[in-house]
Amino acid sequence: MVGLSTEEYSRYARHLILPEVGEAGQLKLRESSVLLVGLGGLGSPIAMYLAAAGIGKLGLVDADQVDLSNLQRQIIHTTDWQHQAKVDSAAAAIKSLNQNVAIETYYERFNALNGLEISRDFDLIIDGTDNFSTRYLVNDACVLLGKPNCYGAVLRFQGQASVFNFDGGPCYRCLFPEPPPADLAPSCAEAGVLGVLPGLIGTIQATEAIKVLLNAGTTLSGRLLVVDAMNMEFRKLNIERNPKCKVCGQHRTIHELEEIETRACEVQPVDGTELPEWTVERFQQLRMSGESHFLLDVREAFEQEICTLGGTLIPLSELEGKLDSVPKNVPLIVHCKSGGRSAKAVDVLRRNGFDNAINLKGGILAWATQIEPAMSKY
Amino acid sequence: MADSVTVVLPASLSAHAGGEREVEVEAQYVRAAIDQLVTLAPELKPHVLDSEGALQPFVNLFVDNMQVHDLDQQESPLKAGTELLIVSALAGG
Numbered sequence: 001m002v003g004l005s006t007e008e009y010s011r012y013a014r015h016l017i018l019p020e021v022g023e024a025g026q027l028k029l030r031e032s033s034v035l036l037v038g039l040g041g042l043g044s045p046i047a048m049y050l051a052a053a054g055i056g057k058l059g060l061v062d063a064d065q066v067d068l069s070n071l072q073r074q075i076i077h078t079t080d081w082q083h084q085a086k087v088d089s090a091a092a093a094i095k096s097l098n099q100n101v102a103i104e105t106y107y108e109r110f111n112a113l114n115g116l117e118i119s120r121d122f123d124l125i126i127d128g129t130d131n132f133s134t135r136y137l138v139n140d141a142c143v144l145l146g147k148p149n150c151y152g153a154v155l156r157f158q159g160q161a162s163v164f165n166f167d168g169g170p171c172y173r174c175l176f177p178e179p180p181p182a183d184l185a186p187s188c189a190e191a192g193v194l195g196v197l198p199g200l201i202g203t204i205q206a207t208e209a210i211k212v213l214l215n216a217g218t219t220l221s222g223r224l225l226v227v228d229a230m231n232m233e234f235r236k237l238n239i240e241r242n243p244k245c246k247v248c249g250q251h252r253t254i255h256e257l258e259e260i261e262t263r264a265c266e267v268q269p270v271d272g273t274e275l276p277e278w279t280v281e282r283f284q285q286l287r288m289s290g291e292s293h294f295l296l297d298v299r300e301a302f303e304q305e306i307c308t309l310g311g312t313l314i315p316l317s318e319l320e321g322k323l324d325s326v327p328k329n330v331p332l333i334v335h336c337k338s339g340g341r342s343a344k345a346v347d348v349l350r351r352n353g354f355d356n357a358i359n360l361k362g363g364i365l366a367w368a369t370q371i372e373p374a375m376s377k378y
Numbered sequence: 379m380a381d382s383v384t385v386v387l388p389a390s391l392s393a394h395a396g397g398e399r400e401v402e403v404e405a406q407y408v409r410a411a412i413d414q415l416v417t418l419a420p421e422l423k424p425h426v427l428d429s430e431g432a433l434q435p436f437v438n439l440f441v442d443n444m445q446v447h448d449l450d451q452q453e454s455p456l457k458a459g460t461e462l463l464i465v466s467a468l469a470g471g
């Protein structure tokens with residue numbers, strides 16, 4: 001193996017004087033490869049710290065482009081990189097931080113078809129994704145290929161971190177056998193996230209990744225770190241392998257990657273039929289026809305300040321107490337940001353005799369994307 | 379004689395319990411504590427228990443930082459002052 005160069009001796013000087021890293025450890029990091037799935041709030045600090053630490057090869061997977069609303073927390077991207085692939089933006093930032101790092105970019109979604117192939121050549125995988133289906137795919141790929149999974153997740157002021165499938169510890173599926181149905185689990189886009197929180201959790205994931213690669217210290221394997229940033233509480237909970245785990249248990253039933261079935265909303269329509277919903281195009285036709293209708297916006301007031309279709313605002317949580325102000329005699333179109341809360345609202349309305357209630361599919365985001373591109377998005 | 383146990387909710391669930399992060403219940407066993415919790419805050423129920431009353435597969439319970447594997451475990455009664463922590467799956471990143 002080629003020793004460290006003069007440039008590397010200077011660059012990694014603060015690592016080299018740590019007995020736990022030293023020259024041997026630094027060389028180990030340079031020989032290592034890490035696949036980072038997701039270059040959002042978690043992935044941003046992870047990519048930067050791993051690049052700074054001198055990891056030999058970083059794989060970057062993300063199908064998204066940089067959006068202005070990402071920059072409150074996704075610190076690897078900058079305003080200039082809007083509308084460009086996150087993997088390219090991140091690769092440029094990494095290159096300017098540390099030329100020594102080899103980068104492989106995957107401008108695609110990590111899915112059941114490509115997941116194993118992408119993961120195969122990396123020593124360790126980091127889960128920086130923002131949705132349940134990719135989290136299960138990353139976990140299963142790690143278990144099937146025998147690779148450690150440095151896990152982190154955030155929402156609002158809460159975070160979690162662990163190292164799964166390592167050192168005899170449990171995997172993500174051992175802990176959470178199934179994801180929640182969509183209506184019980186809001187995303188960061190719907191529920192918000194404190195910008196610095198993924199920074200906090202992401203740096204913990206990067207720390208764990210380096211420890212795993214160096215075989216140093218005690219990792220979070222077998223522990224779930226739960227963080228509440230609002231009260232600055234950190235709890236380290238003991239977690240164990242689940243003998244009935246579908247992917248790592250004795251009688252496992254998962255032998256290849258498969259997309260998890262996102263369970264449909266548990267909102268049950270009153271009469272067994274589908275909740276009625278309209279596309280934004282259909283709603284636009286109604287508007288242009290001039291036919292009388294009532295547009296109900298069930299978001300929160302601060303959301304309406306960002307963008308509005310001019311509907312009457314009654315937040316979902318207040319709807320049941322304000323049914324008197326909603327008419328029954330004209331088409332009642334209900335919308336929110338992306339269609340989740342408004343589906344619940346239509347269900348509430350229909351249970352209360354509003355047979356005229358219709359959900360606007362995709363919410364105001366679908367409207368902004370398909371009908372009115374100049375509208376502010378969030 | 380039932381003992382007082384503190385159920386600690388994640389912030390994401392406190393909205394379904396009138397904004398409370400901690401709920402005091404009088405219970406000797408985990409099942410009784412959870413049953414009281416969802417009686418006090420019925421909106422929490424679908425977030426913790428499925429329609430058959432089993433723990434949801436996206437939720438974990440911890441007593442004194444140890445994972446509870448069986449909601450109906452009777453062998454280790456909850457001690458007074460115990461914290462019963464609920465942890466739900468998060469997806470954000």
Ligand SMILES: [Zn+2]
Binds near residue numbers: 245
């Ligand atoms: Zn498992």
